[in-house]
Amino acid sequence: MSHPPDDPLLNQLAQGDEQALITLYDSYAHRVYTLALRILNNVQSAEEITQDVFLRLWKHSHTYQSARGSFSTWLLTITRNAALDRLRSEQRRPPLDEHDVDERWEQIVDTHSQTDEARWRELYFAVQALPIEQRRVIELAYYHGMSHSQMAEELHLPLGTIKTRLRLGMEQLRRDWFKDEKSKTDATNV
Amino acid sequence: MNQQCPTIRELLAAYTFGTLESAEKHRVESHLQSCADCRAQLADYQMIGNGLAHALPPHLPPPRLRARLIAQLARRETKPQPFINWSRFAIAFALLALLILNASSWWQINTLRQQQTALEHSLKSNQAALAIIASPNTRILDIRSDYANGSLALNADLKSGVLLVRGLTPLEADRVYQAWLIKPDGKRVSGGIFRAEGDLTTFVIVSPEPLANFIGVGITVEPAGGSVAPTSPRLFGINF
Numbered sequence: 001m002s003h004p005p006d007d008p009l010l011n012q013l014a015q016g017d018e019q020a021l022i023t024l025y026d027s028y029a030h031r032v033y034t035l036a037l038r039i040l041n042n043v044q045s046a047e048e049i050t051q052d053v054f055l056r057l058w059k060h061s062h063t064y065q066s067a068r069g070s071f072s073t074w075l076l077t078i079t080r081n082a083a084l085d086r087l088r089s090e091q092r093r094p095p096l097d098e099h100d101v102d103e104r105w106e107q108i109v110d111t112h113s114q115t116d117e118a119r120w121r122e123l124y125f126a127v128q129a130l131p132i133e134q135r136r137v138i139e140l141a142y143y144h145g146m147s148h149s150q151m152a153e154e155l156h157l158p159l160g161t162i163k164t165r166l167r168l169g170m171e172q173l174r175r176d177w178f179k180d181e182k183s184k185t186d187a188t189n190v
Numbered sequence: 191m192n193q194q195c196p197t198i199r200e201l202l203a204a205y206t207f208g209t210l211e212s213a214e215k216h217r218v219e220s221h222l223q224s225c226a227d228c229r230a231q232l233a234d235y236q237m238i239g240n241g242l243a244h245a246l247p248p249h250l251p252p253p254r255l256r257a258r259l260i261a262q263l264a265r266r267e268t269k270p271q272p273f274i275n276w277s278r279f280a281i282a283f284a285l286l287a288l289l290i291l292n293a294s295s296w297w298q299i300n301t302l303r304q305q306q307t308a309l310e311h312s313l314k315s316n317q318a319a320l321a322i323i324a325s326p327n328t329r330i331l332d333i334r335s336d337y338a339n340g341s342l343a344l345n346a347d348l349k350s351g352v353l354l355v356r357g358l359t360p361l362e363a364d365r366v367y368q369a370w371l372i373k374p375d376g377k378r379v380s381g382g383i384f385r386a387e388g389d390l391t392t393f394v395i396v397s398p399e400p401l402a403n404f405i406g407v408g409i410t411v412e413p414a415g416g417s418v419a420p421t422s423p424r425l426f427g428i429n430f
Contacts, residue, residue: 018263025259033251035243047255054259069240076243123238123245138203142242147209163200170203174234177241 010071013061021058028072029054032079039083039143049086053079084145093144093154126176134169137162191227198228206235322352322394335426340391342428346401351381353393353407358386361411368412369395370420371404372427381407383416406430 012020032053037046056078064074087093127135140146140154148166152159198221204210205218222229322328328345333355340355353369361367369381381395395407408427410420 021263022256022260025256029251029256030248031244033255034246034249037249038246047251050251050255051259051262055262058263072244073240076240080243120241120244120246123241124247127242127245138242141204141207141209142239145207145209147211148204149211163204166203167200170235170238173238174231177238178234 007066010061010064013058021054024057025054028075031072031076035076035079036083039080039145040087045086045090046083049079049083052082056082080145087145123173123177126173129176130169130172134165134172137165138169138173141166192225194221195225195228198222198225199231202228202232202235206232206239322350331428331430333426333428337425342407344401344430349397349399349401351395351397351401351407353384353391353395353409355391355393356389358391360386364414365411366414366416367393367425368410368416368420369393370408370410370424371395371397371401372406372408373403374405378408378420379404380416380418383412401430404430 009020009024013024029050033046033050036049036053037043040046040049053075057075064071068074127138130138136155137151140151146154148159148162151157151162155162198218201210201214201218205215210218222232322343322345325345325347327347328343331342331344333340333342333353338355338358340353342351342353344351358367366383366385368383370378371381372378379398381397382393384391384393397404406427406429408420408424410422410424412421
């Protein structure tokens with residue numbers, strides 16, 4: 001299900017209300033732009049993807065089904081797919097840079113829920129705490145859309161090693177992030 | 191948990207992220223249908239996958255991006271309408287309507303061309319008439335008859351005359367007026383055909399011979415295209 005305040009906005013959007021789109025942009029643009037920038041590592045491309053995602057939302061908001069997940073997850077899935085498509089079409093691979101723990105997260109003000117924001121922050125720090133070899137394959141798979149064989153080629157490692165590192169990293173996140181999770185609300189109910 | 195589970199769980203993260211090759215993807219899906227443990231693990235992985243999209247320190251998009259989106263919306267004006275699934279009959283009807291529209295357009299264009307040709311002819315005729323009337327050697331003869339009144343401007347040098355007639359009755363489409371130049375022996379030579387043009391009809395009579403060879407001109411009604419010799423009584427005439 002979507003965040004309750006978004007439901008009337010989505011209804012208005014389906015009626016062609018431009019102001020509803022602007023309101024949704026103000027609420028979610030930073031998430032869309034951040035994910036696009038993380039995938040593409042290029043400001044101009046990230047801007048183009050962000051604009052494209054909101055224009056798609058304008059055209060296709062009726063395809064969102066709240067029963068299948070939260071609105072923000074749906075929107076970010078569109079963003080990831082669009083950004084990965086752009087990455088593939090440009091036939092480039094962003095550099096495998098080391099991301100230092102970003103202190104800017106402390107400045108976040110979430111307009112929806114401090115609890116949700118805190119949970120994303122927990123996941124972020126859980127990823128950062130992973131052994132570098134596990135973190136790297138998770139990031140390559142998720143943010144670069146690489147298959148096992150592509151990662152094996154990129155990192156010059158056997159296929160089996162890639163699969164094992166990916167599994168170990170995900171299981172570690174599952175343990176760390178979900179340790180208090182079972183008593184919490186579904187993380188995707190943004 | 192069964193023997194396949196360890197192998198499948200090596201693939202589960204890539205399956206969640208949508209980066210698994212096709213053959214392995216089918217293998218995972220087949221296994222998930224019969225393994226509740228792996229389905230539970232998949233659900234957790236999916237939550238992590240959804241979380242990774244959110245779990246990034248935020249970057250604020252530049253304000254110009256918001257302005258650009260608003261500008262885009264303004265250009266589009268209205269939300270795109272859903273695709274209309276036209277039936278075969280609707281398409282046939284639309285094609286027929288287009289055909290009729292094309293035929294109508296062709297008819298209008300053809301009519302305009304005819305009007306343009308007539309106007310060009312009328313313009314040339316008027317220019318010729320003006321040249322004849324303005325010439326110093328032109329003689330003006332009055333036409334007085336029960337059928338029409340007007341003038342005939344004759345110019346021997348130009349071997350032509352201008353007929354200016356008021357009140358000429360318009361004819362059916364298959365009939366025309368024809369001018370006949372009359373020789374002293376009564377023989378008629380065609381001076382051309384014309385139609386009535388509103389209140390004032392102007393027609394330039396072009397003579398194949400010097401006008402001095404003729405003693406007058408007569409007007410008859412003839413079939414469209416004209417006749418070799420008069421086929422009906424003279425409506426009115428002028429002696430030179």
